[in-house]
Amino acid sequence: xxxxxxxxxxxxxxxxxxxxxxxxxxxxxCDLFSAVSNNFTDTAYAIDNTYLLFSAYLVFSxxxxxAMLCAGSxxxxxxxxxxxxxxxxxxxxGIFYYLFGFAFAFGGPSNGFIGRHFFGLRDVPSxxxxxxxxxxxxxxxxxxxxxxxxxxxxxxxxxxxxxxSSFLTGFVxxxxxxxxxxxxxxxSAFKQDNLLFGSGVIDFAGSGVVHMVGGIAxxxxxxxxxxxIGRFDHTGRAVALRGHSASLVVxxxxxxWLGWYGFNPGSFNKISxxxxxxxxxxxxxxxxxxxxxxxxxGSTAALxxxxxxxxxxxxxxxxxxxNGLLGGFAAITSGCSVVEPWAAIICGFIAAVVLISCNxxxxxVKFDDPLEAAQLHGGCGAWGIIFTALFAKExxxxxxxGKGRPYGLFTGxxxxxxxxxxxxxxxxxxxxxxxxxxxxxxxxxLKLLRISPEDEMAGMDMTRHxxxxxxxxxxxxxxxxxxxRKIELNTLTTN
Numbered sequence: 133x134x135x136x137x138x139x140x141x142x143x144x145x146x147x148x149x150x151x152x153x154x155x156x157x158x159x160x161x162c163d164l165f166s167a168v169s170n171n172f173t174d175t176a177y178a179i180d181n182t183y184l185l186f187s188a189y190l191v192f193s194x195x196x197x198x199a200m201l202c203a204g205s206x207x208x209x210x211x212x213x214x215x216x217x218x219x220x221x222x223x224x225x226g227i228f229y230y231l232f233g234f235a236f237a238f239g240g241p242s243n244g245f246i247g248r249h250f251f252g253l254r255d256v257p258s259x260x261x262x263x264x265x266x267x268x269x270x271x272x273x274x275x276x277x278x279x280x281x282x283x284x285x286x287x288x289x290x291x292x293x294x295x296x297s298s299f300l301t302g303f304v305x306x307x308x309x310x311x312x313x314x315x316x317x318x319x320s321a322f323k324q325d326n327l328l329f330g331s332g333v334i335d336f337a338g339s340g341v342v343h344m345v346g347g348i349a350x351x352x353x354x355x356x357x358x359x360x361i362g363r364f365d366h367t368g369r370a371v372a373l374r375g376h377s378a379s380l381v382v383x384x385x386x387x388x389w390l391g392w393y394g395f396n397p398g399s400f401n402k403i404s405x406x407x408x409x410x411x412x413x414x415x416x417x418x419x420x421x422x423x424x425x426x427x428x429x430g431s432t433a434a435l436x437x438x439x440x441x442x443x444x445x446x447x448x449x450x451x452x453x454x455n456g457l458l459g460g461f462a463a464i465t466s467g468c469s470v471v472e473p474w475a476a477i478i479c480g481f482i483a484a485v486v487l488i489s490c491n492x493x494x495x496x497v498k499f500d501d502p503l504e505a506a507q508l509h510g511g512c513g514a515w516g517i518i519f520t521a522l523f524a525k526e527x528x529x530x531x532x533x534g535k536g537r538p539y540g541l542f543t544g545x546x547x548x549x550x551x552x553x554x555x556x557x558x559x560x561x562x563x564x565x566x567x568x569x570x571x572x573x574x575x576x577x578l579k580l581l582r583i584s585p586e587d588e589m590a591g592m593d594m595t596r597h598x599x600x601x602x603x604x605x606x607x608x609x610x611x612x613x614x615x616x617r618k619i620e621l622n623t624l625t626t627n
Contacts, residue, residue, distance in 0.1 A: 180402035184264040190394025191271035195222050197387030198278040202285060203601075204380025205451070205503045207373065209591025210286045211601035217281045217293045221301075224294055225274035228302030233273055234266050236306035237314060244318030247310050268398065269309070272338065273301045275395075276346040280568075282503030283350025287360050287588050290596060292581045296571060300349060304567045308560060309341050319556060321533045329548040331538040333556045334524060336422075337399040339466030339516030340556050347510025348564040350501065356572045357582040359500030361589060370495045373502070378450050385454040389430065392461050396468045397422045400532075407531055418531060422468045425476035426461060429468075432480030433460025433487075440488055455504050459487040459512040466513075467520030469532050470539075475523040482519070483512045514557050521550035 199218040203211050225233075231252055238261065239247030250256055253266060277297045284292075311317040312333050315324070321332030335341050365371055375381060397419045405415035437456025441449055460480035464471075467479070490507035494500075501507065524540035539545030575581040582588075587595040594600060 176404045179404045181262055181264045183403045184268055184398065184401055187394035187398025188264065188268040188271050190391050191268065191275065191398065192222075192391075194271075194275055194388050194391030194395065195278060197384045197389075197391055198275075198282070199384070200380045200387060201384030201454075202282050202503060204377040204382075204384060205282070205375035206286050207591070208376040208602060209593055209600065211376070211593060212597045212599075213290070213592040214281070214285050215601070216597065217285075217290070217297075218278060220294060221277040221281055221297050222274045224297050225277050225301035226270060228298045229270045229273045229306070230266075232302045233306040234269060236303065237269060237309040238265070240314060240316045242310075242314070242316045244316060245310070246307055247314060247316070265401070268401075272309075272342055272395075273305050276305045276342050276349075277301050279343065279346025279505050279509045280350040280353060282505040283347075283501045284353040284357060285502045286592070287357060287582050288353070289580055289583055292572075292575050295575065295580075296349070296353065296568070299571060300345075300568065304349070304564060305341075305345050308345050308563060309338075311559070312341050312556065319552065319559075321537070327537075328555065329538070329552045331549045331552050332533075333552050334470060334520055334529065334533065334549065335466045335517065335553075335556065336469045336520075336532070337396045337465045339462060339464075339513040339520075340560050343462045343465065343509040343513030343516070344557070344560045345564055347506045347508070347513055348561055349568040351506040351510055352565060352569040353572045353581075354499060354501050354506060356569075356576050359498060360502070361585060363500045364498050368498065370498075375451065375502070381451050381454050385457060388458060389461070392426055392430070392465075393423055396426045396465055400469070415531075418469060418528070421473070424473050425468045425471055426464055428473055428476040429464035429480035429483065430457045430460040432477045433457055433463070433484040434480075436481050436484035437488065440484060444488070455508055456484045456487060459483045459508045462509050462512040463516035463519060466516040467524055470520065470524040470528040472523075472525060475519075478523070479516065479519045483515055486511050486515045517553045517557055518550070521553040524549060 195218060199215055202214045202218060206214050234253065235249060235251040236247050239249035239251070240260070242248045250261070253263070256266065257263060277300050280296065280300065281293060311319050312335050313322070314320055315322045317323070319328045319333045321327070321334050323332055333340075360373060362371060363373055400415060400419055400422070403416050403419055407414050434453050434457035437459075438448065438453045441447070441452045441456075460483045463483035463486075464476055464479050468476075471479070487504070487508055490511040491504060494504075494507055499506075520540070522540050522542045524545065525543055526539045526545060529537050529539045529545075538548035541547055541550050572581060583592065583596070591600070
């Protein structure tokens with residue numbers, strides 16, 4: 133109101149000698165301008181919230197991608213089991229992130245370790261967060277849980293999925309996201325002062341926060357329960373237990389690719405931000421650039437994996453190419469907003485090399501991950517964090533995080549950002565190991581983690597879920613005496 137009164141008094145001086153009429157005219161004009169200004173403000177909020185909601189829907193569609201990828205990567209006898217775990221990752225994650233996770237992650241003001249407001253979305257919406265922020269961050273949280281479920285597929289008890297998924301989305305992941313994404317987090321680049329090494333950690337969309345957390349959790353789960361029966365023969369040689377549907381793997385990969393356009397560009401949270409008013413270049417341009425770097429990194433990783441695996445194995449393997457593509461996406465997720473498109477190509481190339489190397493190492497140490505999730509998300513995610521610290525461009529860092537920040541080592545910014553990112557890798561590895569490792573160990577000791585050898589050989593669809601996911605008998609003949617009989621466990625054979 134004070135601004136409106138000042139506007140009217142200043143304008144009245146230029147409207148003529150009749151003070152009464154001049155003041156009335158000035159008030160009318162200023163009221164109109166104020167209404168227009170409010171409309172622009174309302175429209176900006178609506179545009180930004182619509183953009184964030186649409187991005188949340190895209191990220192959530194990645195759950196369908198994970199489900200298809202997981203289903204195609206396991207054997208047919210475990211299809212229903214892995215699909216059900218994907219559904220419950222989202223459902224259980226929704227409840228626990230609502231009750232605790234969002235508050236632990238973004239409930240400010242708080243200390244640098246963990247948030248302490250917004251439990252059960254109390255006091256939301258506020259000037260800081262609207263419901264769209266919760267939905268978007270929930271979609272990220274369940275993505276981390278989905279990564280872990282792939283690592284321990286085909287031999288894990290159903291109750292273990294429910295326990296670890298709730299704990300991961302309700303506590304473990306939110307604490308990490310608070311550290312690096314909250315304005316109060318001790319290593320966040322969004323802090324106003326006391327930045328880690330003067331920069332904070334630039335993990336824009338979560339190569340560390342999401343992918344490393346999910347990958348390391350899966351690493352511990354798979355290590356503690358051991359490889360699937362038959363994955364390594366009596367001599368220790370690796371035996372391929374191929375998934376039953378390359379078609380589902382490709383479908384899931386393309387759905388994940390689509391969802392990544394919400395995952396990375398959507399992490400700006402808003403789009404109607406002008407870097408300089410009246411210019412064609414603004415945050416909308418940065419959003420587009422982020423989509424381009426994401427595309428180039430994934431595409432390069434896919435092609436590198438294609439030819440790399442052809443040299444190593446002699447085959448053109450579509451499943452390997454899909455995993456390579458996703459490895460490139462996981463790597464670029466950290467620096468997608470602050471690097472040039474040409475740098476994204478370097479990111480994707482090395483991500484493919486990292487993935488192939490991690491898979492070779494996994495075979496050597498007899499580590500079994502049916503979806504290569506620990507190697508893909510953990511290994512490529514860690515590379516993405518290092519990559520950002522090497523190639524972040526000064527002007528892009530200034531636009532996204534503020535002027536005067538350290539930037540990439542190879543672009544002339546010194547080693548401060550690299551030091552911060554090495555700290556990030558170490559603390560994420562330590563935190564997830566210290567929380568998820570003991571959880572999986574306790575579940576193992578309580579015999580709640582791994583299914584029995586008999587159930588594993590038979591397949592969990594029949595022994596735990598009441599029947600196979602696929603109908604192998606013609607239902608039209610069921611009244612002719614040809615019905616699927618109840619199969620006893622001791623008569624079942626491997627798929």
